[in-house]
Every structure is written in C-alpha cells, then in structure tokens.
Amino acid sequence: MAKLALAATSGKGCKILLGLRVLAFLATLSAAIVMGLNKETKTFVVGNVGNTPIKATFTAKFQHTPAFVFFVVANVMVSFHNLLMIALQIFGGKKDLTGFRLLSVAILDMLNVTLISAAANAAAFMAEVGKNGNKHARWDKICDRFATYCDHGAGALIAAFAGVVLMLIISAVTISRLVQPNKCCSTAATPSVVP
Amino acid sequence: MVKLTQRLGGLVLRFAAFCAALGAVIAMITSRERSSFFVLSLVARYSDLAAFKYFVIANAIVSVYSFLVLFLPKESLLWKFVVVLDLMVTMLLTSSLSAAVAVAQVGKRGNANAGWLPICGQVPRFCDQITGALIAGLVALILYVFLLIFSIHSVVDPFLLRKS
Numbered sequence: 001m002a003k004l005a006l007a008a009t010s011g012k013g014c015k016i017l018l019g020l021r022v023l024a025f026l027a028t029l030s031a032a033i034v035m036g037l038n039k040e041t042k043t044f045v046v047g048n049v050g051n052t053p054i055k056a057t058f059t060a061k062f063q064h065t066p067a068f069v070f071f072v073v074a075n076v077m078v079s080f081h082n083l084l085m086i087a088l089q090i091f092g093g094k095k096d097l098t099g100f101r102l103l104s105v106a107i108l109d110m111l112n113v114t115l116i117s118a119a120a121n122a123a124a125f126m127a128e129v130g131k132n133g134n135k136h137a138r139w140d141k142i143c144d145r146f147a148t149y150c151d152h153g154a155g156a157l158i159a160a161f162a163g164v165v166l167m168l169i170i171s172a173v174t175i176s177r178l179v180q181p182n183k184c185c186s187t188a189a190t191p192s193v194v195p
Numbered sequence: 196m197v198k199l200t201q202r203l204g205g206l207v208l209r210f211a212a213f214c215a216a217l218g219a220v221i222a223m224i225t226s227r228e229r230s231s232f233f234v235l236s237l238v239a240r241y242s243d244l245a246a247f248k249y250f251v252i253a254n255a256i257v258s259v260y261s262f263l264v265l266f267l268p269k270e271s272l273l274w275k276f277v278v279v280l281d282l283m284v285t286m287l288l289t290s291s292l293s294a295a296v297a298v299a300q301v302g303k304r305g306n307a308n309a310g311w312l313p314i315c316g317q318v319p320r321f322c323d324q325i326t327g328a329l330i331a332g333l334v335a336l337i338l339y340v341f342l343l344i345f346s347i348h349s350v351v352d353p354f355l356l357r358k359s
Contacts, residue, residue: 060308061308064306064308064309065301065306066297066300067297067300070293070297106347107344110282110285110343113282113286114285114286114289114340115289117286117289117290118289118290118292118293119293120290121290121291121293121294122290122293122294122296122297123297124294125245125246125249125294125297125298126297126298126301128245128246129244129245129246129298129301130309134243134244136237136238136239136240136243136244137243137244137302137311137314138312139301139309139311139312140309140310140311142309168282168283168286171282172279172282175278175279175282175347178347179275
C-alpha cells in the first residue's frame with residue numbers, strides 16, 4: 001500500500017496511470033463495439049409439408065436481451081469517462097482547483113468501477129444462461145445454434161472483464177493520490193486547500 | 196464532538212447495511228415454492244439459477260464483513276485498509292445485484308426471441324420473495340456507496356488538512 005502511494009507520487013506514476021487509462025479505454029471501447037455489432041442470422045428447417053421443407057429465418061441480435069443493451073451502454077459510458085480523464089491529464093494540467101479536482105476524479109473513478117463491474121457481470125450471467133440453458137425453468141440453450149453470436153459475445157465479455165480489472169487498479173491509484181497529492185498532474189506545487 | 200458524531204454516523208450506516216445484506220440473504224434462501232402444472236410438478240428454488248447463488252454468496256460475504264468492521268477500534272491502523280475493502284465490497288454488491296436482476300427480469304418477462312417462457316405466472320410467491328430480496332440488496336448497495344464516500348472523507352480528508 002505504501003509502495004503504491006509512493007509510486008503514485010512520482011513522475012513515472014503519472015505515465016503509468018496514463019497508460020492504464022489508455023488500456024482501459026481501449027478495452028471498454030472494443031467490448032462495446034464487438035457487442036454492439038453482434039448479430040447473426042440463420043435459416044432453419046422447422047417442418048415438413050409433404051416432401052418440401054419449410055424454412056424460417058431467425059436472427060440473434062444483442063438488442064433482444066436487456067442485459068446486453070445495458071452492457072453496451074455502460075461500456076460506452078466508461079470509455080467516454082476514460083477519454084475525458086486522459087484529455088484532462090494531458091491538457092488540463094494548469095488548473096488551480098487541485099483539491100476539488102483530485103476528489104472529483106477519485107469519486108468518478110469509483111462510480112465507473114461499480115458501473116463497469118455491474119454491466120460485465122449482468123452480461124456474463126445472461127450469457128451463461130444462454131450457453132447452458134436452464135432445465136428447471138425449461139429454457140433452451142441457444143449457443144449450439146448461434147455459435148458465432150456466442151463467440152463474439154464471449155470476446156466482448158473478456159474485454160469488459162479486462163476493463164474491470166484495469167478500472168479497479170486505476171481507482172486504487174487515484175484514491176492513493178488523495179492521501180499524498182503528487183506534483184505531476186497539476187503545475188501548482190502544493191494543493192491550494194492546505195492553509 | 197464532531198469526531199464522535201462522525202463515528203456514530205459511520206457505525207449506524209454500517210449496521211443498517213449489515214441488516215440489509217443479511218435480510219437479502221435470508222429472503223432469498225427461504226424462497227421456495229412448489230406448483231403443479233397438469234401432471235408436471237415444478238419446484239422453484241433459488242439455487243436453480245447461478246445468478247441467485249452468486250447473489251446469496253456475495254451478500255453473505257458483505258454481511259459478515261460489515262459485522263466484523265462494526266467492532267474495529269477507533270484508533271486502529273486498519274481504517275485505511277477499510278477504505279479499499281469498502282470499494283471492493285461495493286463492486287461485489289453491485290455486480291451480484293445486477294446479475295440477479297438481469298436473470299430475474301428474464302424470469303418475469305421471458306425472452307420471446309429465444310423462446311424462453313416467463314416462470315413468474317406459475318410461482319408468484321417465489322417471484323415476490325425474490326423481488327423483496329433484490330430490493331434489500333439494492334438498499335445495501337446504496338448504503339455502501341454512502342459508506343464509501345464517508346470512509347474516504349473520514350480517513351483521507353483529515354490528512355489533507357493536517358499536512359502543511
């Protein structure tokens with residue numbers, strides 16, 4: 001814990017934080033894009049009239065499941081938050097409200113950690129129901145028929161969970177910066193809150 | 196005087212969160228209903244769905260953690276660690292609640308595109324108890340978000356102001 005705080009106060013710590021934020025931005029954005037473009041159409045034979053088979057076309061879209069819609073929206077929001085923080089760190093280093101700024105960045109990071117973890121978990125459990133079905137509720141699994149849809153969804157989920165871990169580390173670093181404010185992300189040498 | 200009311204407020208919040216998480220666990224564990232559907236008999240239990248099992252386990256962990264932190268002495272050095280643990284516990288709560296709500300929503304409305312029928316029509320009392328457990332989980336989550344901000348304020352802010 002002390003080593004983390006020490007690393008967060010050095011100049012190198014700022015670059016590490018920036019790198020982590022870029023990674024988290026890329027992870028959540030790719031999760032949102034892959035799930036947002038997730039769609040598969042397949043034609044099945046549903047019956048026979050005499051000798052001619054009747055075909056019906058079924059589509060699996062991410063909009064059919066509310067949990068996946070929440071997943072896409074939440075990932076877009078978290079990637080936008082990371083983009084905003086990156087821009088703030090690169091371009092906004094000359095502001096004077098360092099005490100308030102550190103606290104608001106920490107609180108926003110915490111809120112986004114909870115948001116992305118909620119979205120990733122909801123989508124993961126819905127995907128588990130879709131993959132294995134549920135005997136007790138008599139829900140059939142859909143992954144044996146829509147294999148590509150399930151694979152793309154799994155990829156998006158993995159990216160989102162990577163984003164969860166990264167956001168947790170970023171949030172821990174930001175909170176530890178509250179304890180010992182460092183000098184790299186604000187040009188004012190001491191916080192103006194200290195009397 | 197201010198420190199005493201602060202500490203008392205923190206204790207009250209944590210005790211309320213402990214009660215809410217414990218209530219969620221108990222409500223979900225005791226939800227079980229049997230219904231007959233022609234010759235088929237359907238027994239609905241919380242353990243049929245993986246998301247509900249995760250919800251029970253997560254809220255049980257949260258209630259045990261809250262109970263233990265209630266007895267932490269005031270001058271202990273572990274209070275900084277409590278801030279980090281509060282963040283992780285909030286993440287646990289929100290993930291378990293959102294997973295359980297996602298699956299319960301399918302149970303209530305079904306999913307027409309996947310051919311999944313809703314089950315709440317056959318086991319209404321089970322559904323009501325699950326809803327109650329989820330509401331208790333939501334209350335525990337909100338209380339923990341307040342506790343997180345409160346912990347950061349009481350552990351971190353005094354340091355920022357005293358450092359000169």
